Amino acid sequence: MEPLTYPPPIRRLPLEEGEPATEAIPEQHGTFTTAKRSIKAPQFSIRRMEIDEVSVHYGAKEAVKRVSLPVRQGEVLSLIGPSGCGKTTLLRSLNRLTELTTNARLSGRILLDDVDIFQIEPTLLRRRVTMVFQQPNPFPMSVFDNIAYVLREQGSRRARKKTLEPEVLSALDRAGLLEEVKDNLDHPALKLSGGQQQRLCIARALAANPEVLLLDEPCSALDPKSTQVIEDLIVKLRDDVAVVIVTHNLQQAYRIADHVAFMYLGDLVEYASATQLFGSPREKRTQEYVSGAFG
Amino acid sequence: MPTPPITVPPVPPPNQADPPGAHQHKGAVEGSATWSLTDRIGLAICWALGLLFCAIAVAIVLYLLVQGIKFLRPEMLWTPAAAGFEETETGGFSDALFGTMIVALMGIALALPTGIAIAVWLVEYGRPAGLARVTESTIEAIAGIPSIVLALFGTVIFSSTALGFLSRSSEGVVFGRSFFAAGTMLSLVALPLIVASVREGLNSIPRHVREASYAVGKTKAATTRRILLPTCRPQVATGAMLGLGRIIGDTAIIVVLLGATQNFAPVEGVGFPLDYLRGAGTTLTNFVYEASPTGNLNQPQKAYAAAFVLLLMVLALNAAVDVVHRRARKVGTWSH
Amino acid sequence: MNEEHPEEYGPRWSDQRVERMLGALVCGVVALLLALIVTVFIRAWPSFAHNGLAWFGGSGDLEEQLNAISLSAQTGGEFVYTFHAWPLIWSTLLITGGAVLVALFSALFVAVFIVEFAPEWMSNVLQPVIRFLASVPSVIYGLLGVLVLVPFIGNHLVSEEQKSSVAGVISLTGYSLLAAVIVLTLMIAPLMVSIFSDGLRAVKPAWLEGSLALGVNRWRTTWKIGVRSARPAIVAGTVLAVARAIGEAVMLAMISGSVAFAPNPADGLIFIYEPSRPLAPTIVKNIDQLSSPPFNATLFSIAAVLLFSAALFSFAGWTARRAMSKYLAP
Numbered sequence: 001m002e003p004l005t006y007p008p009p010i011r012r013l014p015l016e017e018g019e020p021a022t023e024a025i026p027e028q029h030g031t032f033t034t035a036k037r038s039i040k041a042p043q044f045s046i047r048r049m050e051i052d053e054v055s056v057h058y059g060a061k062e063a064v065k066r067v068s069l070p071v072r073q074g075e076v077l078s079l080i081g082p083s084g085c086g087k088t089t090l091l092r093s094l095n096r097l098t099e100l101t102t103n104a105r106l107s108g109r110i111l112l113d114d115v116d117i118f119q120i121e122p123t124l125l126r127r128r129v130t131m132v133f134q135q136p137n138p139f140p141m142s143v144f145d146n147i148a149y150v151l152r153e154q155g156s157r158r159a160r161k162k163t164l165e166p167e168v169l170s171a172l173d174r175a176g177l178l179e180e181v182k183d184n185l186d187h188p189a190l191k192l193s194g195g196q197q198q199r200l201c202i203a204r205a206l207a208a209n210p211e212v213l214l215l216d217e218p219c220s221a222l223d224p225k226s227t228q229v230i231e232d233l234i235v236k237l238r239d240d241v242a243v244v245i246v247t248h249n250l251q252q253a254y255r256i257a258d259h260v261a262f263m264y265l266g267d268l269v270e271y272a273s274a275t276q277l278f279g280s281p282r283e284k285r286t287q288e289y290v291s292g293a294f295g
Numbered sequence: 296m297p298t299p300p301i302t303v304p305p306v307p308p309p310n311q312a313d314p315p316g317a318h319q320h321k322g323a324v325e326g327s328a329t330w331s332l333t334d335r336i337g338l339a340i341c342w343a344l345g346l347l348f349c350a351i352a353v354a355i356v357l358y359l360l361v362q363g364i365k366f367l368r369p370e371m372l373w374t375p376a377a378a379g380f381e382e383t384e385t386g387g388f389s390d391a392l393f394g395t396m397i398v399a400l401m402g403i404a405l406a407l408p409t410g411i412a413i414a415v416w417l418v419e420y421g422r423p424a425g426l427a428r429v430t431e432s433t434i435e436a437i438a439g440i441p442s443i444v445l446a447l448f449g450t451v452i453f454s455s456t457a458l459g460f461l462s463r464s465s466e467g468v469v470f471g472r473s474f475f476a477a478g479t480m481l482s483l484v485a486l487p488l489i490v491a492s493v494r495e496g497l498n499s500i501p502r503h504v505r506e507a508s509y510a511v512g513k514t515k516a517a518t519t520r521r522i523l524l525p526t527c528r529p530q531v532a533t534g535a536m537l538g539l540g541r542i543i544g545d546t547a548i549i550v551v552l553l554g555a556t557q558n559f560a561p562v563e564g565v566g567f568p569l570d571y572l573r574g575a576g577t578t579l580t581n582f583v584y585e586a587s588p589t590g591n592l593n594q595p596q597k598a599y600a601a602a603f604v605l606l607l608m609v610l611a612l613n614a615a616v617d618v619v620h621r622r623a624r625k626v627g628t629w630s631h
Numbered sequence: 632m633n634e635e636h637p638e639e640y641g642p643r644w645s646d647q648r649v650e651r652m653l654g655a656l657v658c659g660v661v662a663l664l665l666a667l668i669v670t671v672f673i674r675a676w677p678s679f680a681h682n683g684l685a686w687f688g689g690s691g692d693l694e695e696q697l698n699a700i701s702l703s704a705q706t707g708g709e710f711v712y713t714f715h716a717w718p719l720i721w722s723t724l725l726i727t728g729g730a731v732l733v734a735l736f737s738a739l740f741v742a743v744f745i746v747e748f749a750p751e752w753m754s755n756v757l758q759p760v761i762r763f764l765a766s767v768p769s770v771i772y773g774l775l776g777v778l779v780l781v782p783f784i785g786n787h788l789v790s791e792e793q794k795s796s797v798a799g800v801i802s803l804t805g806y807s808l809l810a811a812v813i814v815l816t817l818m819i820a821p822l823m824v825s826i827f828s829d830g831l832r833a834v835k836p837a838w839l840e841g842s843l844a845l846g847v848n849r850w851r852t853t854w855k856i857g858v859r860s861a862r863p864a865i866v867a868g869t870v871l872a873v874a875r876a877i878g879e880a881v882m883l884a885m886i887s888g889s890v891a892f893a894p895n896p897a898d899g900l901i902f903i904y905e906p907s908r909p910l911a912p913t914i915v916k917n918i919d920q921l922s923s924p925p926f927n928a929t930l931f932s933i934a935a936v937l938l939f940s941a942a943l944f945s946f947a948g949w950t951a952r953r954a955m956s957k958y959l960a961p
Binding site for chain 1: 835838841843845846848851855856859957
């Protein structure tokens with residue numbers, strides 16, 4: 001096995017070469033809410049990951065049942081559904097975190113740029129597909145070290161602080177946190193506010209230069225102001241990375257998602273563009289969920 | 296502070312075995328093959344050290360087993376030591392065996408009620424808060440004091456004329472060495488373990504249990520006595536056995552406070568058993584120390600025999616602690 | 632409530648009464664500890680007063696000084712207190728330092744192994760093994776050391792030329808630093824392993840999962856995040872082990888040698904074969920002299936130094952843990 005290289009090669013594909021968005025998505029009021037979607041529709045998107053007939057079993061229980069979805073750079077894909085519908089499990093299978101649970105079994109294929117992710121070495125995969133969790137989990141170190149940690153552990157030689165500084169600053173900048181922490185990068189990360197901690201976790205995930213960013217209900221533990229900041233951030237990021245976000249907050253999905261996948265009890269019930277799913281969903285169950293008949 | 300033995304089951308490693316069922320992906324699981332060289336050397340060191348510790352433990356047990364079986368003759372267990380030229384003529388170490396049991400009983404008899412009382416005070420009462428903090432530090436400090444220092448302190452206490460009745464005196468000089476002296480100082484050795492264990496037990500009882508008892512008009516004392524302490528029986532037992540283990544294994548206090556004899560040396564006076572308890576004697580640990588080349592006797596065969604018996608006692612205590620833990624886990628806990 | 636029986640004022644064991652009794656007991660225990668500290672220092676005072684700071688120095692032959700002290704009590708003249716304990720202190724430093732370093736290194740790796748990397752069958756074997764090693768009485772370690780390890784070192788490890796090269800100063804019989812460090816390491820490592828493992832298991836799983844999800848491999852995650860977060864537990868375990876090592880009297884009395892000799896690193900590698908005697912075993916070895924006043928003061932002065940060092944280390948550990956918590960608690 002060849003030694004790990006530092007830093008990992010950048011695999012971001014420029015958007016101009018991608019396919020045009022498959023549907024013309026006019027701005028319109030939906031039946032879901034009277035608020036206008038304020039984000040611009042993506043113009044181009046590129047397929048990065050392909051989820052193909054994936055099922056996940058925890059022992060005898062089937063948590064995800066034969067789901068197929070595309071994940072595209074240039075747009076935000078949101079997985080919605082009531083608790084226990086398998087959306088978090090599906091998200092975690094994208095970077096093979098399900099392997100950490102002992103009785104989990106996965107069948108089907110998941111492709112990253114046409115390569116089966118099970119043929120890629122897990123740590124390498126998890127640098128290309130990074131994840132932000134529901135509870136902010138910054139490491140018990142300084143802000144600088146949290147991000148430098150990701151950069152340092154990529155290679156076998158320990159890089160010096162000066163070398164890492166530009167990368168760290170750029171990651172903080174992309175996460176929109178730079179202004180707030182740049183005066184004191186040695187501040188303990190656990191002393192930041194909840195919203196700042198979550199943005200730090202996003203910065204950390206971005207520091208690995210991923211191609212796909214997975215977010216597991218990132219705002220559910222945060223106040224509305226921080227939530228808005230992070231939502232704006234996510235929309236800004238979609239040009240560079242493919243974003244998959246799990247949320248049980250339907251309004252949030254409406255605000256920021258371009259494509260939405262509704263899951264119920266492990267099944268993929270409907271996959272459509274956001275305006276269509278919230279405006280005129282095809283399936284009855286989607287209609288019921290979106291209008292609040294059950295949660 | 297000293298810790299009870301490890302009871303948490305080991306964390307299952309992420310590399311799962313290949314379970315049966317539909318089309319399962321194995322692919323590139325994270326094995327150490329992909330780590331850098333230093334990481335792999337580290338894992339190799341882990342394995343080497345783990346195996347080394349296992350090997351040493353096995354070697355110790357086997358060696359003592361072999362030597363013990365070779366040299367331990369059953370009559371050693373009930374024959375007191377005697378003078379003799381050949382080692383085989385010197386009898387056994389029954390006095391030492393009884394001495395160990397006596398001193399263990401005395402130590403625990405003192406330490407257990409005291410330890411439980413202190414733990415109850417710390418958890419249930421604990422006012423004023425300053426005194427509680429001081430007490431916690433005191434218990435930790437006692438745990439950290441070397442037993443040789445405790446032994447020296449014991450000589451001061453028990454050599455005083457006020458406590459002269461607890462040991463031999465001659466011509467107005469109190470000898471200060473006796474089972475009472477040793478037993479008392481040994482109880483200090485066991486005390487922190489008992490306090491820690493009972494505290495853990497009491498702390499694990501959720502608040503609503505106590506509130507349910509207070510709500511029907513019971514006092515704290517009655518609640519503690521009738522409900523809380525009986526629930527803590529496993530922790531009390533564990534603490535007592537851990538303390539017992541430390542008492543049985545201690546040598547420094549015995550050497551200093553029990554006298555340098557091989558047999559009981561009772562003090563004439565009140566009669567059995569106080570005569571014996573006031574007198575000097577020996578225990579298995581002291582016997583092994585004396586019988587080894589460092590001591591006065593130089594009887595390595597009997598040293599091995601006594602060491603073997605001592606080890607068996609300690610192992611039996613360990614096994615008992617394990618059994619208590621396993622039974623406690625089966626009983627189940629409250630839903631908090 | 633009590634109209635029918637006005638003479639009763641509530642239950643006999645009222646909470647107030649019990650609290651007062653228990654409180655008295657607790658105060659008694661605290662008072663006992665204070666009495667211990669005070670007594671030890673008072674009894675030790677004559678030795679410190681006569682020697683001053685030279686107590687910690689190294690001039691003179693320690694054996695002669697000890698002889699002089701015990702002689703002075705017997706002859707009935709002026710008591711002699713001259714006692715320069717440097718060889719004992721140096722021996723304690725070497726043996727404790729050596730054992731703690733080796734034990735720290737091995738205990739850390741073994742704890743990481745048990746918690747994270749060992750397959751289940753291995754940790755099911757290793758945990759009872761560690762518990763067993765922790766519960767073996769020190770006198771048994773001493774016995775095995777003196778009957779197995781010491782002859783092995785004396786006859787097989789130390790060569791004849793090495794023995795003759797220092798023959799004028801000291802004889803290398805196998806009672807040595809090496810034997811003492813090996814057995815002491817074996818005694819304190821299990822204690823450290825159990826405290827370290829508890830600390831590692833208490834690390835927040837969210838941090839470990841977060842690190843794995845960023846593509847860092849398991850080994851680095853365990854060390855950089857797990858071990859780093861468990862640093863307070865590591866400090867606590869080390870402090871406890873140091874206190875145990877300093878106070879170990881019986882096993883070292885059997886193994887380290889009966890001469891109050893200060894091993895000289897300038898001798899080269901041989902110095903690990905040189906015998907010595909640390910502080911605690913000195914008390915045990917000379918306990919029969921306890922009744923003579925000057926020796927009594929000498930022995931208590933050693934005890935005072937032991938007590939003081941144990942307290943010092945506890946305090947150092949507490950300070951270190953406070954400093955570490957800066958990054959930990961929100």
